[in-house]
Amino acid sequence: xxxxxxxxxxxxxxxxxxxxxxxxxxxxxxxxxxxIQWRDSYMWNNNFTRxxxxxxxxTIKEGLPKSGMLxxxxxxxxxxxxxxxxxxxxxxEWKITVKFTxxxxxxxxxxxxxxxxxxxxxxxxxxxxxxxxxxx
Numbered sequence: 726x727x728x729x730x731x732x733x734x735x736x737x738x739x740x741x742x743x744x745x746x747x748x749x750x751x752x753x754x755x756x757x758x759x760x761i762q763w764r765d766s767y768m769w770n771n772n773f774t775r776x777x778x779x780x781x782x783x784t785i786k787e788g789l790p791k792s793g794m795l796x797x798x799x800x801x802x803x804x805x806x807x808x809x810x811x812x813x814x815x816x817x818e819w820k821i822t823v824k825f826t827x828x829x830x831x832x833x834x835x836x837x838x839x840x841x842x843x844x845x846x847x848x849x850x851x852x853x854x855x856x857x858x859x860x861x
Contacts, residue, residue, distance in 0.1 A: 726799060732790045737824040740850065744817045744860050752850055752858070754785060757826075763854055771856070781853040788849040795823070797840045798833035810840045817860045819843070 736757050743749035743766075753762040759782060765771035777785075789795075798821055800809035820834030840846075850858045 726795070728795050729790070731795055731825065732786075734825045734827065735789070735823055736826045737822075738785075738789075739822045739824075740819070740846070740858075741821075742817055742819045742858065742860055749817065749860055750856070750858055752854060754853075756782070756786070761854060763856060765856070777853075785849055785853050788845075792846045792849065793842050794821070794840075794846055795831065797842065798823070798831055801833040801835060801840070802831070806835055806838050810835065810838045810843075813837055813839050 736755070738754040738756070739751065740753075741749065741751035748766045750766070751762075751764040754760075754777065755762075756777075759777040760774060761777050761781070762774045763772060797809035800806070816837065818834060818836040819839060821832065823831045825831075847858045850856075
């Protein structure tokens with residue numbers, strides 16, 4: 726996979742984090758339709774779907790390559806979690822699904838083993854959604 730090219734071909738990005746009690750957050754960025762969907766299982770009234778404005782669109786699209794997300798997703802998929810992530814005491818898990826413009830998908834996730842650059846990705850999500858993306 727040529728990562729430089731792959732970031733430009735992301736059509737839909739879905740990111741979820743949950744506790745072992747199955748509480749957490751899920752966000753979906755649809756770059757084709759320019760829509761954000763947010764699901765908050767802590768507070769049902771915090772769920773929303775809204776358009777992705779140009780500023781937030783540019784922030785997330787320009788920030789994803791800096792996060793190294795596709796590289797560490799591929800690493801986790803290949804069984805290299807120790808190289809790309811750190812075992813944490815965070816009692817939860819993450820899962821990311823990327824759908825590309827050619828309809829191929831890449832999915833990765835782990836329990837208590839968050840990627841080293843997770844905070845960078847989390848900051849991008851928080852900046853573009855206006856919501857905290859941290860497990861309670």
